[in-house]
Each structure stands twice: as C-alpha cells, then as structure tokens.
Amino acid sequence: MTVFAPWLLHDFAPGEGERQQAHTPELDTAGWLPVAVPGDVHRTLVAAGRLPEPFYDRNEPEADWIQEREWWYRTILTGPQDALAPDERLRLVFDGVDTYATYYLNGEVLGTSQNMFREYAFDVTIKLRPGPNTLAVRLDPPLQHVNLAQVPAWDPEIVKPKVAMRKAQFGYGWDWGPVLPTFGLWRGVKLRRERAARLTGVQFATVTLNATHTFAVVTASVEVERFATDAPLNAEFTLTLPSGEALTRQLTLEAGQTGGEVSFELRDPALWWTHDLGTPALHSLEVRLLLDDQPLDQLSQQVGVRTIHLDQSPDADEPGTRFFRFVLNGLPIFARGANWIPADSFVGTLTRARYEPPIRLAQQGHMNMLRVWGGGVYEHDAFYDLCDELGLLVWQDFMFACAPYPETDELAQEVRAEAEYQVRRLRSHASMALWCGNNENQWIQEMRYLTRATGDLYYAKILPEVVTELDGQVPYWPGSPFGGNDHNSMLDGDRHNWDVWHGQRPIVRQFGDPIGLDRTPEGVSYRNYAVDMGRFISEFGMHAAPALRTLRRVIPEGELYHHSPSMDHHNKDNPKNKGDALMEGTTGLPGDLAEYLLFSQVAQAEGLRFGIEHYRRRMPHCSGALIWQLNDCWPVLSWSVIDSDNVPKAGYWFARRAFAPLLASVKPLEGGGAEIWLTSERREEVRDTLTGRLMDFAGQTLWTRDVDVQMGHGQSFAVLNLAAEELHADGHHYLRLESRGGQFEASTHFFVEIKDLKLPQTLPILEARAQPDGSLSLSVTASQYSYLVHFTSDEVVTFSDNFFDLEAGQSRTVTATHPVRALRPEDVELKMFQARQLQQ
Incomplete structure (x- = not known):
C-alpha cells in the first residue's frame, strides 16, 4: 500500500521536539526539509x-553537531477508507531505522x-484513522x-x-573511514493490510545432491x-526451474500449526555454481x-540448488594442521576474493545501481567470494541478489568488530532478535x-590480555544457536580470525595477515608471544608473505592512492x-x-604527486600479486585469499x-x-633459483604446453624452455626447476x-625490485579509433619492453583492460566506454611506468 x-x-x-509539538497533527511544518526515505540526514x-560536503577537504568535523541534535521525520499516512474485516489488521513496518527512535x-x-x-513493526489497526494521519x-x-x-x-x-x-560501528571512524555517525530511516517504511495469518x-x-x-x-x-x-491453512509452493518448467507442491497447516515443509526431487538439476566453475x-x-482458497500472503525469491560445506579435516600432508576450505556441490574450492565494506558512509543512500559496478568488477576480476565485514551493515537485498x-559466494559477518562488547541482558535480547531477523532474511x-x-574480537582480546573475549556470549x-535453529545449512564460524593455538594461527582456522602492512613481528606467533613492530622497508616488504603458511587468508593488503580524478573531487x-x-586527512591509517x-x-620514494599516485599503486599491485600467487601455490593447504579490501x-x-x-x-x-x-x-x-608452478581451479582437465623465456629488456631471448603439462581441478605443483646460474637474476x-x-x-617475473630494474622508457604507440557504438578502440604497440602500460581519463571511462606489460613488438587492443556519451580520442591518455630515477 x-x-x-x-x-x-x-x-x-x-x-525540544515534543515541547514544540513535533509529533502532533497541529504542527506547522514550514521550514521543514524534504527528505528521502530510504535516506539519510547528512545527505539531506x-x-x-x-x-x-563532508567528504571535501577537512570538512568532516563540520558534521559533528548532527549527532548532538534530535532529528524528526514526519509524513501524512492515509488510512484505508473501507472498514476492516474482523480478522484483518494493519501493521506499520519499518525495515531499518538508525538508531534510537x-x-x-x-x-x-x-x-x-x-x-x-x-x-x-507496530499494530495500528485501532489507532489508524480513515484518511490522513x-x-x-x-x-x-x-x-x-x-x-x-556498562561499556567494557x-x-x-x-x-x-x-x-x-x-x-554501524564504522560510522564512528575506522582506519579507512571518516567519523560520520548516521541518522535516518535508512530502509523502507510500509503499511501492510493483513488478514488472519x-x-x-x-x-x-538443498538437502541431497548425489556425487554425479x-x-x-x-x-x-x-x-x-x-x-x-x-x-x-494451505501453503502453495511453485518452484520454477531455469528451463521455465514449474513444479508445484501443496501443504496443509492443520489447526494451530505454524510451520511446515515440502520437498522436490530434481533429476539432472541445474546447479548454482560460482561463475568460474559453471553457471550460477x-x-x-x-x-x-491461503485460507479457504483466499490468498493471505505471498513471498517470492530467487534460489539456487547447491550444497555448501566447510571442510576442517586434518591435513595429512602438513601434520598438526587442518584444512579450512569451502566445498561447493561436493567440489573443494579455493576462495579468491575480497572483503566488502559499506559502499558509502551514508548507507541509506545506496541503491542497486550503486552496488552493481563494484560487484560486477569483482566477478570480472576472477573473484568468487566477498566477505561482508563485521563493522559495517548487513547489506541491502540488492547486494545479495547481485551475488x-x-x-559470488558471500562470507557474512555478524556486526561486531575490533572491540569488547558488553554482555548485558538488554543487549543480548537485541542481538538475538537481530540475528533471527537477519538469518531469516538471508539464509535462502x-x-x-x-x-x-x-x-577480530577474540584475536585482539586474547593477543593483548590473555583472557576470554568480552562478547563470547554472542559468538x-x-x-550459533540462532544459525542452527533457523538455518542449519550454511556453516557458522565464531570469528575472523579464529582457530589454533593463537586465534591468528597458521595451523588452523582462518588468518588475517597484517604482519606485512603493519610490520608486526613475529610473523610466526604462539599464544602469549609479545607483539613487536618493524616498519622499515624490509619489515613491510610484501616478500614477507612468503613465510605465511596460513590455511585461509581472510584479510591481507596494502595501501594505494585512488585515481587523480577521484582525488580532485575532495582535495583542494x-x-x-x-x-x-x-x-593526510583522507588517509585514516596511522602513522601516515x-x-x-x-x-x-619497491619503487623508491615519489618526488611529486604523479609519482606518488603511480608508485603507491605499483607497490600495492606487486604486493597483492606476490601474496595471491604464494597463497594459491599452497593450495589445498591454503584454500582462500581474500584481499583487504575491495571498495571504499x-x-x-x-x-x-x-x-x-x-x-x-x-x-x-x-x-x-x-x-x-x-x-x-x-x-x-x-640461493637464487626458482620454480615455475601451475595452479588450476578449472573443473575440466588442463592439457597445455607452458613456455618459459628468459629475456632482456632489449628484446633478446637468452633461452626458452617448454614443458607439457596435464592437471586436474584443485592441483598446484612445480613444473620446472631453474638453477640460479640459469636466471641472470639482475x-x-x-x-x-x-x-x-x-x-x-x-606473465612476467622480475628478479629485483621495480626501483632497481633497468626499464626502457619509450612510450608505446597508441592508435585510438572511434567506434559506431560510441566506444573507443585503443590499440597500443610497444617498440621496447613497456612496464605498467595504462590508460587514464578525467571522464567516467571504463577500460576492458589496464595496467599491463608489453614486450618489444607486442600489441594489445583495449576498449574504452562511457556510460552516456560517445568518446573521443582526446578523452583518453596513455601512460606507463616512468620514474625520474629511471631516466637519470
């Protein structure tokens, strides 16, 4: 309605609001602001x-006063003109209100x-008048x-x-987020007219899926x-298959009965797979x-036929350890993905159109899992629908993060009600x-204080009681990280690798070991990922600046x-x-803004590549690598x-x-040698010939090795061993x-840091051709080895590929598109890694 x-x-x-009659019909609303629902006070x-604009410059504190005021929303609600039947009621439902209302x-x-x-929800059957309210x-x-x-x-x-x-805890600031605690009716409001039940x-x-x-x-x-x-009562179920075939079942709920179940047997079912393994x-x-064949209520949802299991069996090849791997439809998988934080500080403003670009980029980036981090929000339906x-699989945190939580009776009741609501909403x-x-609550608590985490009543x-009672299909895990002698153990459970970015030492740690810091270039080098023998890395990452056009929106x-x-105000991590x-x-220190933007992105890129490749080579002993973080x-x-x-x-x-x-x-x-590895997560068998070439930047081939390979899903092994004297590692x-x-x-492997490479500095040749559909076809050809060839634009341009290397004589064609207009060649600029120290 x-x-x-x-x-x-x-x-x-x-x-003051009540004293000024803000809640009464008689109030004169002159001077009140129009506000969107769903929406947010700040954006209004x-x-x-x-x-x-709170994101601009250092304006953030200009919004502090908002949290010291009370905020009133008002509307006119029209009640039904016709009389309700004796078994009808009216319920006013608020899907999400932030927070004390x-x-x-x-x-x-x-x-x-x-x-x-x-x-x-509130029963307003008696209180709602016909006409305006x-x-x-x-x-x-x-x-x-x-x-x-009561606050621990x-x-x-x-x-x-x-x-x-x-x-939402992140609203009070995080090491990537501003202090902008929100207010508002951040999700929808509706009036429901309901009858009888x-x-x-x-x-x-999915309760049964056979091996074939x-x-x-x-x-x-x-x-x-x-x-x-x-x-x-009667419940009528219609399951429509992807083929269009509709299967129906009927269920009678006898007098007083409040629940029931039907089953469907499916031959050759169309399974839900992650996009890399099949069709979702x-x-x-x-x-x-229905009551006496009269409809009372209706719900519909898109669902998938799939089984999901968390395998924590002992890993016989690494004694004393256990797997932490997801098994989808009976197939063990390596979770490749990233952590998701709220896509806007003002979560009430988000729409499906805002969610789709980053989630689609995750899919196009060969990711198969997103972790909804516990300091944000349970996301909008659009997020889960898109996944x-x-x-894309979803690892869903409950909303607790990086703190001890009070265990009062009042908060425990709220947590249980919240969990029941969210599990019902998301379980299917x-x-x-x-x-x-x-x-991180158990990990930080026990790492620092060697005592039980305040908040364990919940975790x-x-x-787990609510998940078992209301779901029973999707596994539950107490925290992230969790498991092992230390809750950030390499032997058991999942692990957060912040040893690299924060320079934490020792990297290999036992419960009770003191934490030290080494923030020298060697201490924070991404090459330290190589000592991480974790079972599932659910957080790891490093900083990089955003695009220049993004910065220009907020930096004078x-x-x-x-x-x-x-x-520095737009860098919330400390020290800056x-x-x-x-x-x-990695790159050397930058000399100007252009170098800073480029160098920070290069350091992040090379570091993430190094870490991902290391963790994936360890498959199946390591079965997941989730970057911190996907979005901002x-x-x-x-x-x-x-x-x-x-x-x-x-x-x-x-x-x-x-x-x-x-x-x-x-x-x-x-000792300077190297192994070439091949890692496969394809469901089908791989037969191929891998070619390794040792090259110099002048384009000369020193040697070539060919290796015939054959491997199945979930395999990772070395296919070629190279001695140090073969590599000319300089x-x-x-x-x-x-x-x-x-x-x-x-792919290309360098033997020294980027700053020590003797890279050519000749920019490739670009040929840009406008296409009938408004896109640009960008063909680049290199005369010499070109590291980190990339395109930039001051416009809202999407590139089909970017930040790649070209060998001498090699060409690549990239498509550039704009959401609303035809692109011109001058809208795009071609760049590569060019640094002043390389030109000296």
Whole structure:
C-alpha cells in the first residue's frame, strides 16, 4: 500500500521536539526539509545547503553537531477508507531505522526501537484513522542512551560507547573511514493490510545432491504467524526451474500449526555454481498462504540448488594442521576474493545501481567470494541478489568488530532478535557460504590480555544457536580470525595477515608471544608473505592512492601533493607515512604527486600479486585469499583495489590476473633459483604446453624452455626447476611465462625490485579509433619492453583492460566506454611506468 505523503525532516535540541509539538497533527511544518526515505540526514542537509560536503577537504568535523541534535521525520499516512474485516489488521513496518527512535501516530506514542539492524513493526489497526494521519519518528542522539559504566574497554583511557549500540560501528571512524555517525530511516517504511495469518519466513535448502549431480532433493519450508485464525491453512509452493518448467507442491497447516515443509526431487538439476566453475543457475520460488482458497500472503525469491560445506579435516600432508576450505556441490574450492565494506558512509543512500559496478568488477576480476565485514551493515537485498546472479559466494559477518562488547541482558535480547531477523532474511540466498560471529574480537582480546573475549556470549552461544535453529545449512564460524593455538594461527582456522602492512613481528606467533613492530622497508616488504603458511587468508593488503580524478573531487587544488594536510586527512591509517616504507623498498620514494599516485599503486599491485600467487601455490593447504579490501565508502587513501568512484587501481588488474582460474607463477628459492608452478581451479582437465623465456629488456631471448603439462581441478605443483646460474637474476632480465594453447595469460617475473630494474622508457604507440557504438578502440604497440602500460581519463571511462606489460613488438587492443556519451580520442591518455630515477 503506497499511502505515504512526502517525508519531512527537522532537528531540535534534545527534548525540544515534543515541547514544540513535533509529533502532533497541529504542527506547522514550514521550514521543514524534504527528505528521502530510504535516506539519510547528512545527505539531506548537504542538499539543503545546511552542511558543507563532508567528504571535501577537512570538512568532516563540520558534521559533528548532527549527532548532538534530535532529528524528526514526519509524513501524512492515509488510512484505508473501507472498514476492516474482523480478522484483518494493519501493521506499520519499518525495515531499518538508525538508531534510537520513538514512533508517534496522531500524537500518541506507538513504541520505540534501538537497533539499526532489524525490522520494527507496530499494530495500528485501532489507532489508524480513515484518511490522513500524522506519523512522526524521533531519532535521539545515540550517546544519551549509553551507560558508560556498562561499556567494557581494552584500554581504560579509550572507552568506545559505540559497542553498546546496535549501530554501524564504522560510522564512528575506522582506519579507512571518516567519523560520520548516521541518522535516518535508512530502509523502507510500509503499511501492510493483513488478514488472519502471515508468512514470517520461507527457507529453501538443498538437502541431497548425489556425487554425479544427476539427482537432488530440495526443501521449501514456511513459518507462519496466526493472529486471527486457528483454522487449517494451505501453503502453495511453485518452484520454477531455469528451463521455465514449474513444479508445484501443496501443504496443509492443520489447526494451530505454524510451520511446515515440502520437498522436490530434481533429476539432472541445474546447479548454482560460482561463475568460474559453471553457471550460477537460479530458480524462482513463490509461496502463497491461503485460507479457504483466499490468498493471505505471498513471498517470492530467487534460489539456487547447491550444497555448501566447510571442510576442517586434518591435513595429512602438513601434520598438526587442518584444512579450512569451502566445498561447493561436493567440489573443494579455493576462495579468491575480497572483503566488502559499506559502499558509502551514508548507507541509506545506496541503491542497486550503486552496488552493481563494484560487484560486477569483482566477478570480472576472477573473484568468487566477498566477505561482508563485521563493522559495517548487513547489506541491502540488492547486494545479495547481485551475488546470487553473478555467481559470488558471500562470507557474512555478524556486526561486531575490533572491540569488547558488553554482555548485558538488554543487549543480548537485541542481538538475538537481530540475528533471527537477519538469518531469516538471508539464509535462502544461493550465495550464502558462511555465518561468522565477528571481526577480530577474540584475536585482539586474547593477543593483548590473555583472557576470554568480552562478547563470547554472542559468538559462542547466541549466534550459533540462532544459525542452527533457523538455518542449519550454511556453516557458522565464531570469528575472523579464529582457530589454533593463537586465534591468528597458521595451523588452523582462518588468518588475517597484517604482519606485512603493519610490520608486526613475529610473523610466526604462539599464544602469549609479545607483539613487536618493524616498519622499515624490509619489515613491510610484501616478500614477507612468503613465510605465511596460513590455511585461509581472510584479510591481507596494502595501501594505494585512488585515481587523480577521484582525488580532485575532495582535495583542494593547492593541496594536491603527497602528505598535504588534506591528503593526510583522507588517509585514516596511522602513522601516515606507513606506505612510504613500502614504496621506498619497491619503487623508491615519489618526488611529486604523479609519482606518488603511480608508485603507491605499483607497490600495492606487486604486493597483492606476490601474496595471491604464494597463497594459491599452497593450495589445498591454503584454500582462500581474500584481499583487504575491495571498495571504499568515501574518496580515501586506503587498501581498496577499487576506489569510491569505481575506478580500478593497478592492484585490481594485477589481482585479476593472479586470480585467474589457471595460473602460472614463479616461486623464488633460497640461493637464487626458482620454480615455475601451475595452479588450476578449472573443473575440466588442463592439457597445455607452458613456455618459459628468459629475456632482456632489449628484446633478446637468452633461452626458452617448454614443458607439457596435464592437471586436474584443485592441483598446484612445480613444473620446472631453474638453477640460479640459469636466471641472470639482475635488473636487466625478466622471465616470461606463456601458454602455447592460450589457456592462461602471459606473465612476467622480475628478479629485483621495480626501483632497481633497468626499464626502457619509450612510450608505446597508441592508435585510438572511434567506434559506431560510441566506444573507443585503443590499440597500443610497444617498440621496447613497456612496464605498467595504462590508460587514464578525467571522464567516467571504463577500460576492458589496464595496467599491463608489453614486450618489444607486442600489441594489445583495449576498449574504452562511457556510460552516456560517445568518446573521443582526446578523452583518453596513455601512460606507463616512468620514474625520474629511471631516466637519470
């Protein structure tokens, strides 16, 4: 029922709104601002000119006053003109309110809420009048609801009130995010007219799948709330297969019964696979609830036939360790992907159109898993729908991160209600692969204080109870990282590698070992990934600057230089010069802004490639590598591989090649030798000839080796061993790996750091041709070896490929597109890695 007039917004000093009758029909709303629902207070104020753009320059503190005010939403709600039947009711449903709210209808209090992460509903059958009604929502300053005496803290000097609130934690600042705690009706509001009973949950599950994938049994179950009948009810299930065939089942819920299940037997089922292993086939499930053949309620969802399992069996080849690998439809997989943070600081403004570009880039980047990190939000339905459609698994954290959480009765009740709501909402998505209790809480607590984590009531009891009771299909894991002697163990469970970026020592650690720091270029070198023998790396990464056009939106022209006050404000990691040590060891320190943007992206790209290749070579002993992080919530210098304007960094393109299902890589050996490895995650057998060429930058071939290879899914092994004396391991030579059958993309291995290479500096020749569809065909040809050839634009341009190397005489064609207009050759600029120290 679309019955809401446009919403209005106004702010008051705490307690002043009621005194000024903001909740009553009689209020004069002159001066109130129009506000979108779903939406956000901050963006409304920016649009009205009451708040400077908070992302620009150092404006962020200009928004501090917002969290000290109370914010009122008002609308006119039209009640039905016709009389309700005796078994009908009206329910006012708020899908998401941020955060402490009081609800008023025609001046009377309906109720309150205190959790951003769950739905609230109010029975307004008696209170709603025919015709216009005044609906008001008061949002209080969150901190006034926090009892600081009940807030646990790791450091008594740093008490974080946010942990007592069921509110997005990242809004209070993170090492990649601003301090912009939000307010608003951040998800939809609806009035539901319901009769007799309603569907409260539908679950779809694959309970049987035979080894040959020729037979499956799936179930569909319902949960029902009866509010005005004990009579028998009928549930009608329609499962529409990808072929278009519709299968139906009927279920009778006898008098008083509130749930039931039906099953479907499927011959040669169309399975849901991640996109790299097959087709993410989706079925349509529709459930109708009926009383005496009259429809009461209906729910529909896209679902997938698939099984998911977490294998933690002992790894016999590495005694004392256990696997941590996902098994999809009986097939063990290597999770290749990234961590997902909220795509905007103002989550109420997000739409499917905002979600699709970064998620599609993840799929195109050969990723098969995204981890929804626990300091943000349970994402919008559009996020999970897109992952279902594009064939990406989802690791779903519950919303707890990097802090001790109070274990009060009140908070425990909220956590249970939140978990029940979210598990019901998300459990039937084909993409759901794991429920995880939190981000880093047990690890940090026990690493620092050697005691049980405050919050274990949730991670060890409430959350697994809810997952078992309401899901029972998707596995649960207590935290990330978790498992082993130390909760960041290399022997068991999943692991976060921050030893490299933060220079933490020792890298190999036992429970209780002190933590040291080495932030020298050697201490933060990405080559330290090579000592990580972890089972599943669920976080690892390093900083890089965003694109120049992204920075120009938020950095004043006079501060567009490395470590300017505004640039450092857009780097929330401390100390601010941490990335300098990484660049110093990889590219050398930058001399100007252009070099900083390029060098930081090169250091990230080479580091991610090195780490991904190392972890993938260790398959199956290591079964996952999730980059920290895929995306940003604002324009920032961060670990992301896609910036806030959806411009992929060099790191994205390097990771895309390193994540390709069939990978050829080089493993350096002590003493100067090397092994060439091939790693396959293709379902079909691979037969190919791998060619290795030792080259110099003048284009001369020193030697060539050909190796015939044959391998199956999930295999990774060395195919060629090269002695040190064969390699000429200096700054004049490189090793080139190619597939004679074109089954994997050619790659280059250098023997020294980028700063020590004797790279040619001649820019390739570009031929740009406008196409009838408005795109540009960009053909580049190199006369000499060209490292990091890439295209840039001040326009919103998408490139089909970028940040690649070309050998002498080699050409490559890239397509450039713009979302709304035809491109001209002058819209695009060709660049490569050119540094002043290489030209001296």
